[in-house]
Amino acid sequence: MKKTSLWLTLPLFLAVTAACTNTNTTDTSHDSAMHADSMAMDTAGSMTGMADKAHADIASTKTDTAGSGRAEFTKRDDGTIELSLNVDFPKMANKSVAVHLHEHGDCGDAGKGAHGHWNPTNEAHGKWGSAAYHSGDIGNVQLDSEGKGTVTVSSNRWTIGGDEKTNVLGRAVIVHSGVDDYKTQPTGDAGSRIGCGVISGN
Ligand SMILES: [Cu+2]
Ligand SMILES: [Zn+2]
Known part of the structure; x- marks a missing residue:
């Protein structure tokens, strides 16, 4: 069972990581930069x-x-x-x-x-x-x-x-x-x- 759950969660983790990386490095528009910062704003x-x-x-x-x-x-x-x-x-x-x-x-x-x-x-x-x-x-x-x-x-x-x-x-x-x-x-x-x-x- 342990092996199964790992294989289920790993692809999801990679997908999320890839999405974040894409936003931060390839899209330099102002709107995207602001979107990436929105969590900091919520905290403050x-x-x-x-x-x-x-x-x-x-x-x-x-x-x-x-x-x-x-x-x-x-x-x-x-x-x-x-x-x-x-x-x-x-x-x-x-x-x-x-x-x-x-x-x-x-x-x-x-x-x-x-x-x-x-x-x-x-x-x-x-x-x-x-x-x-x-x-x-x-x-x-x-x-x-x-x-x-x-x-x-x-x-x-x-x-x-x-x-x-x-x-x-x-x-x-x-x-x-x-x-x-x-x-x-x-x-x-x-x-x-x-x-x-x-x-x-x-
Ligand atoms: Cu100055
Ligand atoms: Zn400066």
Whole structure:
């Protein structure tokens, strides 16, 4: 009987393993990446201290590239967190600038106090929604002729409150002077830090 049950369960185990491997390695679409992360979200969602909204007011770190911005995080009905980001840096008009969530909510020392990209999953730096990327790798934002730009992204890598591996509270939103190449490790070679804001609850 023991032999029979082994032969019954082994093919099932292999099938499940193959299915998981396929999802994680060959399908790099954003939807699949989010699907693969949904279990982490469920775990965090069951914890206390969760909120539906958070924001960061972004201020300049340098006088020669004066600007501002606002990041608003909202929990959607499906449990994912949506970020709506507006930046306004007139000196950077018609350029594309990189925006990331950095690990520490500290804008001191011209934004360097925020340390590196927030990377709770220990992945390589990369393009948002690709096979591997930091949870803070929002990416490049195109600015118009006035230096204004917007981006909206959503993720189930994020929560407002809860598990530190997903909690955006206390992180910093950093606006860079350059473009993220989505390749250079671990920064994307995005240039200096011209804007910074700490994410706090509403
Ligand atoms: Cu950055
Ligand atoms: Zn990164």
